[in-house]
Amino acid sequence: METTITPRDGRSGTPASATRPRVVIIGAGFGGLNAARRFRNAPVDVTVIDRSNHFLFQPLLYQVATAELSPADISAPIRGVLRGQRNTRTMLANVSDVDVERREVIASDLGDGLEHHIPYDYLIIATGARESYFGHNDWMKRAPGLKSINDATSIRRQILLAFETAEVEDGPERIAALMTFVVVGGGPTGVEMAGAIADLAHKGVRRDFRAIDTAKARVLLVEMGQRLLPQFPQGLGAKARRALERLGVDVRLGAEVKQIDEEGALVGDEYVRAQTIIWAAGVQASPAARWLGVEPAKAGRVTVGPDLTVAGHPNIYVLGDTASARDRDGSPLPGVASVAIQQGHYAAKAILQRIRQGDPAAPVAPFRYFDRGYLATVGRTYAVGKIGPLLLSGLAAWVVWAGVHIAYLIGFRNRVLVMAQWIWKYLTYQRGARLITRDPRDTHADFRRATTASSAR
Amino acid sequence: METTITPRDGRSGTPASATRPRVVIIGAGFGGLNAARRFRNAPVDVTVIDRSNHFLFQPLLYQVATAELSPADISAPIRGVLRGQRNTRTMLANVSDVDVERREVIASDLGDGLEHHIPYDYLIIATGARESYFGHNDWMKRAPGLKSINDATSIRRQILLAFETAEVEDGPERIAALMTFVVVGGGPTGVEMAGAIADLAHKGVRRDFRAIDTAKARVLLVEMGQRLLPQFPQGLGAKARRALERLGVDVRLGAEVKQIDEEGALVGDEYVRAQTIIWAAGVQASPAARWLGVEPAKAGRVTVGPDLTVAGHPNIYVLGDTASARDRDGSPLPGVASVAIQQGHYAAKAILQRIRQGDPAAPVAPFRYFDRGYLATVGRTYAVGKIGPLLLSGLAAWVVWAGVHIAYLIGFRNRVLVMAQWIWKYLTYQRGARLITRDPRDTHADFRRATTASSAR
Numbered sequence: 076m077e078t079t080i081t082p083r084d085g086r087s088g089t090p091a092s093a094t095r096p097r098v099v100i101i102g103a104g105f106g107g108l109n110a111a112r113r114f115r116n117a118p119v120d121v122t123v124i125d126r127s128n129h130f131l132f133q134p135l136l137y138q139v140a141t142a143e144l145s146p147a148d149i150s151a152p153i154r155g156v157l158r159g160q161r162n163t164r165t166m167l168a169n170v171s172d173v174d175v176e177r178r179e180v181i182a183s184d185l186g187d188g189l190e191h192h193i194p195y196d197y198l199i200i201a202t203g204a205r206e207s208y209f210g211h212n213d214w215m216k217r218a219p220g221l222k223s224i225n226d227a228t229s230i231r232r233q234i235l236l237a238f239e240t241a242e243v244e245d246g247p248e249r250i251a252a253l254m255t256f257v258v259v260g261g262g263p264t265g266v267e268m269a270g271a272i273a274d275l276a277h278k279g280v281r282r283d284f285r286a287i288d289t290a291k292a293r294v295l296l297v298e299m300g301q302r303l304l305p306q307f308p309q310g311l312g313a314k315a316r317r318a319l320e321r322l323g324v325d326v327r328l329g330a331e332v333k334q335i336d337e338e339g340a341l342v343g344d345e346y347v348r349a350q351t352i353i354w355a356a357g358v359q360a361s362p363a364a365r366w367l368g369v370e371p372a373k374a375g376r377v378t379v380g381p382d383l384t385v386a387g388h389p390n391i392y393v394l395g396d397t398a399s400a401r402d403r404d405g406s407p408l409p410g411v412a413s414v415a416i417q418q419g420h421y422a423a424k425a426i427l428q429r430i431r432q433g434d435p436a437a438p439v440a441p442f443r444y445f446d447r448g449y450l451a452t453v454g455r456t457y458a459v460g461k462i463g464p465l466l467l468s469g470l471a472a473w474v475v476w477a478g479v480h481i482a483y484l485i486g487f488r489n490r491v492l493v494m495a496q497w498i499w500k501y502l503t504y505q506r507g508a509r510l511i512t513r514d515p516r517d518t519h520a521d522f523r524r525a526t527t528a529s530s531a532r
Numbered sequence: 533m534e535t536t537i538t539p540r541d542g543r544s545g546t547p548a549s550a551t552r553p554r555v556v557i558i559g560a561g562f563g564g565l566n567a568a569r570r571f572r573n574a575p576v577d578v579t580v581i582d583r584s585n586h587f588l589f590q591p592l593l594y595q596v597a598t599a600e601l602s603p604a605d606i607s608a609p610i611r612g613v614l615r616g617q618r619n620t621r622t623m624l625a626n627v628s629d630v631d632v633e634r635r636e637v638i639a640s641d642l643g644d645g646l647e648h649h650i651p652y653d654y655l656i657i658a659t660g661a662r663e664s665y666f667g668h669n670d671w672m673k674r675a676p677g678l679k680s681i682n683d684a685t686s687i688r689r690q691i692l693l694a695f696e697t698a699e700v701e702d703g704p705e706r707i708a709a710l711m712t713f714v715v716v717g718g719g720p721t722g723v724e725m726a727g728a729i730a731d732l733a734h735k736g737v738r739r740d741f742r743a744i745d746t747a748k749a750r751v752l753l754v755e756m757g758q759r760l761l762p763q764f765p766q767g768l769g770a771k772a773r774r775a776l777e778r779l780g781v782d783v784r785l786g787a788e789v790k791q792i793d794e795e796g797a798l799v800g801d802e803y804v805r806a807q808t809i810i811w812a813a814g815v816q817a818s819p820a821a822r823w824l825g826v827e828p829a830k831a832g833r834v835t836v837g838p839d840l841t842v843a844g845h846p847n848i849y850v851l852g853d854t855a856s857a858r859d860r861d862g863s864p865l866p867g868v869a870s871v872a873i874q875q876g877h878y879a880a881k882a883i884l885q886r887i888r889q890g891d892p893a894a895p896v897a898p899f900r901y902f903d904r905g906y907l908a909t910v911g912r913t914y915a916v917g918k919i920g921p922l923l924l925s926g927l928a929a930w931v932v933w934a935g936v937h938i939a940y941l942i943g944f945r946n947r948v949l950v951m952a953q954w955i956w957k958y959l960t961y962q963r964g965a966r967l968i969t970r971d972p973r974d975t976h977a978d979f980r981r982a983t984t985a986s987s988a989r
Binding site for chain 1: 584585586602603604605607609611612615616621622623624625641648681682685692693696697699700737739740741742743945948949952953956962965966967968969
């Protein structure tokens, strides 16, 4: 069944108007949501489509995975963010295709599974990326990545459950495997995860257990290249490595993960028995290239021109991790939040300018990325990064990191709550969100139902 | 495979001692956890077994279900609570039986499914209760109860998704069903849920939607008896009813839910089409009676004597919702947190006294319940209740309610976070935890996996 959605005249809806250009934004991440906010009060009808109901502040996701923050602390309901924009509606739906001839986005909403066709005059695709297992998709279940709230609570569950099981386990080999954590990939996510797990194990929960010493937990960080943080200047990667080693992380450079199975992973030539393996090694763009019928660039990205539109489709913009865009000097733009944010603002401005000029292909100034810098944390109070021309490391970098992340969090409430929890943790080493909750992909998923008849509360 | 667990000499474990009496506590709710804390520094070896890793502050669970608080805000890791008690170890495991002859608790831990036998000299069973569907267990999936974090996030998901679906839906009948919420049971949980849903719909998210007016959402509260809050004095039930009606809740007294199916519920003689049905109508004790091989009392509870032990088993104490205990005047004790808390303290004191006297059946003073009162909220700033001899209603009762609940929350961190979020909500009407996350029992559970190949971010 198909339905074509046109704005209805609800209590407070924008009056349906055939004359106002329709902008459809797919994906409410950093790129899409910042584009949407730019259309506030503009003479357009905006539809934002996302398959989650919340914007997710992905740079702090590793803190949910390591039991430091709650999911809601780093999320904001998309509807809430856009509630004041009367020309904008939000749609929780799953996009399956784009009909570039009829200029329609094809989506099914999550409630009834019906197919909806959403017509657009201008389309912004900002659907991000997911993990890439480089052809080993069978590793996905065993070595989850860290892209969504559900990924994070699932990893949190796995880490906490490993300690719980080790506490009641008798075999020393099995205990060692339960207390071994392999993080694959030495980029910012991998570095931050490895540091946070080491902090949690070696400090956070140490006094909670009786039979095991969690300080003996082994955290491996495996990176194929010759240094950590390859996107950062060389010296910072070495500094991050030393900081991780001080936290007790076993950093393996130039090491490839050749196999992952139920028992563990083959790291270089060493087989490491490990219960928990976390994948932070690579990403692959969402299937936007297929929707548009264009040849994908590296990692499945969609190649865009200097105005972020797709060749032959001057009304289709692709942003962030979905796009393969180049800086003025020809170098590829990195897959970081600040690129997506700036591209979101740019796309909205370009569309509004072209609408004013009455020509969807009117010339606009090319996108220019203003690189403010980058930062990655290593454990509790250490970070490395580059702010403008300055290379920073240590506590100073961490303070900048904390300030930047608090400032970019959406919503006063989240800022206050996250700050309060950080202060609490840095004073006490305690983490507040040490909840083991069920995960649907887990084999224990039916645990509760199967045991309601015979179990402890 | 069976293993018998005896305390091991870990890094920081209590030295294994054959001479110290072993106390095993099943269930770390209000009763079990308060008993455990009483054993601090006492000459006993304590094992606390729970199938969750966290203590849950159940009285605030309805606020998680209605997107106001995060799960971690009302939970505390059991290990964290007991970390300072060197004589106490915590075990995440699922109890399947008690061998009263050999004095062993039989449990399997969640990690490997192996069976463990945990020997005890004294046993405290405080495993709580779960929903009772009065013979209609097939309603469980359609009309979930509110007992665990997973229940609460599942109900939160269902409520929020109902509005999301209604927003993109075209058929007026279907929209009406999506925006109808039936709460079954007029006790405190039902009253609090109905008030909170009405608040959320009519105020909290109203400005977020364009096609629907969430103020038109219908909230039904169905109670078989002739008044709400039957445990409270008559006048308070009538006050709660009027307060709910002011919030727009349709209160149906003397109405029975005769059938629940995919489309809705038969309420008295009216068939109500509703997407969301929440069960708060009754509870049933955990299967402790079966473990002990005793005839269960009403609602599956275990009958205990004035010292809270089971007839014929002077070393087995049963507390809280699992027990059928009587007050001095012969009236049955209600299933509320304060009874469980006081019983937990009592059981630990009785055990320690009997250990000192060297006789597990030495006479002790009978348990006496000190009834401080009870309170239930109705919406944002209204509550009804009884404090000592005083009947309270309105804002004053709400202030007392808030103070009592903040005071009883475990942990300074949770107190501050919950208070901050309440203040935020009462100032802005906004709820911070409006997250739709996946639920394993839901048919959409495999949504992500099925759609990773073709979907919006």
